[in-house]
Amino acid sequence: MQYFPKVASLRGLARVSGHCAKHGDFVADVLPGRVPLCLRCDVEKESANRLAEQRRAELWRCGVPGKFRQAKFRDLLEICPEQVAVLQAFKGWVARVGKDRNAGNVVMVGSTGTGKTHMASAAALNLIAHCGLDVRYVTSDQMRVEVCETWGKPGRSENVELRRLAMYPLLIIDEVDILDANGHGLRILNRVIDARSAEGLPTVYISNQTQERLTDIVGARAVSRMYENALVLQCYWEDFRARRMGN
Numbered sequence: 001m002q003y004f005p006k007v008a009s010l011r012g013l014a015r016v017s018g019h020c021a022k023h024g025d026f027v028a029d030v031l032p033g034r035v036p037l038c039l040r041c042d043v044e045k046e047s048a049n050r051l052a053e054q055r056r057a058e059l060w061r062c063g064v065p066g067k068f069r070q071a072k073f074r075d076l077l078e079i080c081p082e083q084v085a086v087l088q089a090f091k092g093w094v095a096r097v098g099k100d101r102n103a104g105n106v107v108m109v110g111s112t113g114t115g116k117t118h119m120a121s122a123a124a125l126n127l128i129a130h131c132g133l134d135v136r137y138v139t140s141d142q143m144r145v146e147v148c149e150t151w152g153k154p155g156r157s158e159n160v161e162l163r164r165l166a167m168y169p170l171l172i173i174d175e176v177d178i179l180d181a182n183g184h185g186l187r188i189l190n191r192v193i194d195a196r197s198a199e200g201l202p203t204v205y206i207s208n209q210t211q212e213r214l215t216d217i218v219g220a221r222a223v224s225r226m227y228e229n230a231l232v233l234q235c236y237w238e239d240f241r242a243r244r245m246g247n
Contacts, residue, residue, distance in 0.1 A: 009147070013031060014029065014030060014031070014032055015027060015028075016028060016029075016030055016036050017036070018035075018037070018038065020038035020041060020145075022038070022040075023038055023040045023041065023241070024237065026038050026039065026040070053096060054115060056175075059141075061122055061123075061134050061162050062128060062135050062137055063137040063138050063142075063203055064124050064125065064137045065121070065137075067119070068117060068118060068122075069117050069125070070125075071121040071122040071125060072125075073087065073091060073119070073126075073190075075242075076118060076119070076122075076160055079156060079209075079237060079238055080238070082234075082236070082237055083114075083115075083235070083237050086233045086234070086235060089231060089233065090119055090123070090180070090233060091105055092108065093231050094123045094126060094127065097133075097202050098119060098130070098131040099131075101200070101202065102202075103202050104202060104229040104230055104231060105202055105204070105205065105226060105228065105229065105230035105231070106121070106202075106204045106205070106230060106232075106233065107204075107207075107211075107230045107231070107232045107233065107235060108120065108204065108205070108206045108207070108227055108230045108233045109206075109207050109208070109209065109210060109211070109214075109232070109233070109235065110208065110233075110234060110235025110236045110237075111208065111235065111236055111237070111239060112208055112239060113239030114235040114238075114239065115235070115238055116174075116206050116235070117174055117206065119171045119206050120137065120174065120206060121137065123135075123204070124137050124170070125170075126168065126170060128181050131151035132160060133170055133217065134168055134169050134170075135168065135169070135170045135171075135172065136165070136168045136170070136171050136172065137172040137174065138165070138171070138172070138173060138174070139173070139174045139178070140173055140174075140175055140176050140177075140178060140179060140181040140189050141175065141178055141179070141180065141185060142184055143173070143178075143185070143188055143189065143192060144180055144184055144185035144188050144189075146165070147160055147161045148161060148184060149189050162188065162192060162195065163195070165192050166191075166192055166195035166201075167199070167201070168201070169202075170201070170203070170204070171196065171201070171203045172203070172204040172206070172208040173189075173192075173204070173205050173206065176189070176207040176209075176214065176218065176226075177208065177209045177213070177214060177217045178204060179217065183233075186218060186219075189218060189222065190218065190219065190221075190222050193222045193226060194222075194225065197225040203217060205226050211223060211227065236245060
């Protein structure tokens with residue numbers, strides 16, 4: 001830090017010495033009788049506040065559904081050994097992808113109500129908050145809507161929108177198997193899968209269908225790229241929603 005004694009004196013400030021437990025000795029210009037504060041600590045605090053605000057904005061923009069915006073892994077009830085094993089495997093992958101963009105894909109398949117979206121949402125929130133990773137959660141139909149909305153709009157194009165979806169450091173695509181009847185959703189899904197595979201970017205794919213049924217719905221080439229170098233998580237246990245209703 002640079003100090004200008006003449007300027008400080010004109011403003012009625014006194015140049016005094018202080019000591020910071022973190023940064024050591026320092027000099028600061030303060031009003032008479034005031035305790036000197038470490039300017040480096042102030043700068044670091046302001047930087048941390050800006051980063052926290054940026055992370056909060058990223059959390060809001062990431063697309064995680066409203067009811068999962070507070071999702072945490074610990075909130076999932078442990079109901080069977082298979083579920084515990086899946087959860088541990090997925091948490092291990094989350095730890096890897098926070099450090100390495102070459103962590104590979106995750107394919108979550110299984111019955112409805114088994115916590116697949118909860119797990120993916122918890123992963124997204126964790127990676128944004130602790131790693132600053134730019135994560136996007138989207139359904140296959142949301143991708144179709146976002147891309148198709150560019151049609152006929154000045155300054156917007158389908159290719160730019162597809163590129164944006166393809167380049168997120170981590171993309172979570174839920175309801176992979178729910179597509180529109182006219183075929184635009186299938187085409188857009190395939191293009192995003194192809195582009196992310198070419199870039200080697202990790203993607204989480206979520207579906208209630210088996211691999212064989214997914215092949216029938218989205219095509220063999222797309223499924224091959226989804227499963228390439230992927231952690232496959234089979235989520236076939238009791239429906240959490242049905243369990244809560246039963247209680």
